[in-house]
Amino acid sequence: MVMIMLITKYIFEPISEMKKAAEQIKTGNLNYPIQFTEGNEIGEFCKEFDKMRIRLKDTILEQHELEKRRKRLIASITHDLRTPLTSIKGYVEALQDGIVKDKETYDKYLATINEKSDLLNHLIDDLSVYTKQELGEFTLNIERIHSGRLLNNYFNHKQYDFKYSDIELVLKKPFISTYINVDPYRMTQILDNLLSNAKKYARTQIIVSTKVIQYHLRISVQDDGEGIPEDFIQNLFDPFFMVNKKKDQKEKGGSGLGLAIVKQLTEAHDGEILVESVLDHGTTFTIEIPIDR
Ligand SMILES: Nc1ncnc2c1ncn2[C@@H]1O[C@H](COP(=O)(O)OP(=O)(O)O)[C@@H](O)[C@H]1O
Ligand SMILES: [Mg+2]
Structure with missing residues (x-):
């Protein structure tokens, strides 16, 4: 009698449970957890089967998320x-x-x-x-670059874009002259993003300054705009994130990709991006790039 009860509990019940789970999975329901008693081979088998179900479920969720992102991107x-x-x-x-x-x-x-x-x-x-x-195909073309030259070239040229603007571009010169190992094209892309954001949100002026801190070159772009509410700072670098989607998209022509790209590009250069913002006073984005010693 005890023997029959044990066989039922440890063998027949788990097998029937697994059969039920397999049927659920066949119909596409991946939310059916297998009830199993550990302690023997069949219990172990059920456990592995359930792990497989969870992995399958995660993969499908990931694919859905990717698909959603792709649609949003388009x-x-x-x-x-x-x-x-x-x-x-x-x-x-x-x-x-x-x-x-x-x-x-x-x-x-x-x-x-x-x-x-x-x-x-x-x-x-x-x-x-x-x-x-x-696609995992992103690469950098790193060159040893003189920071002063790079920044002077870039910002002197950008001054022209402010000729007809109500906003003043203030360059705190001389920019730090040191050597950095960067992809110059990608550096331009980082600066383009920070400057275009600052231009969108500044009220009267944008200040660009440089500094050296712990063997890193710091480049700061500071605006005197509306600032970013503290609650949003942690999501600021997520792709497609915008503080005020309607306004940012319509009035400012934004996509929410810029800062995600800036962060990715900065980190690809072993650097870091920092943000400081005071509501109604303005925002400063700073990138830190290691100096070639
Ligand atoms: N300098 C800034 N001042 C105020 N808000 C900003 C500033 N830079 C970025 N933001 C906010 O962060 C969001 C994300 O910026 P970004 O990724 O560059 O996207 P986009 O510029 O395409 O809107 C913007 O939509 C805006 O809400
Ligand atoms: Mg932007």
Whole structure:
């Protein structure tokens, strides 16, 4: 009698339980946990079977998440590419129609076309990093670069973009002159993202400064904008994250990819990104890159 009860408990019950679970999995239900009694081979087998179910479930969830991200990416690419293109086309048509008579407006329109084209370029660069990273094909072309030269070249050129802007770009020169091992193109991409964010949110000015701290070069981009609420700081570097989706997307032409790319690129250079923000006063993004000693 005891023997029969034991056989039922340790053999028949687990087998029937596993049969039920297998049927559930067959119909696509991966939420059915197997009840099993440990202690013998069949119990062990059930345990492994259940682990397999959990792994399968996780893989499927991961795939769903990936699929969702991909769909969001396509939706945001379409939106982000269309906005500057529509505006470029509008300005080009205005210039073609000959409605612009004075030199100043003409130059302003050209500057806007130039700015919107830069925005497109910048967006395509970010998307390229993001997709390459997803595919595991992202690489850096590291060169030993003189930081002062890189920063002077980059920011002196950027001054032109502020010629018709209400915002002033203040460069705290001289920039630190040292050597860093970076991919110059990717460094430009990091700075482009930080500067374009600062330009979107600043009220009157953006200050760019450099410093050396513990064998790292610090580059800071500080704006006097609305700031970022503390609760949002921890998600700031997540892909597609925006503090105020409607406003950021519509008024500022954002996609939420920029800072995720900046973080990824900075870390790929063994660096770090820091953010300090005070509501109503402004935000400072700082990147730290190791100095070549
Ligand atoms: N300098 C800044 N001041 C205030 N908010 C900012 C600043 N930089 C970024 N943000 C917030 O962080 C979000 C994510 O930035 P980012 O990843 O560059 O995306 P995007 O610029 O495409 O919106 C922005 O949508 C904005 O809400
Ligand atoms: Mg941005």
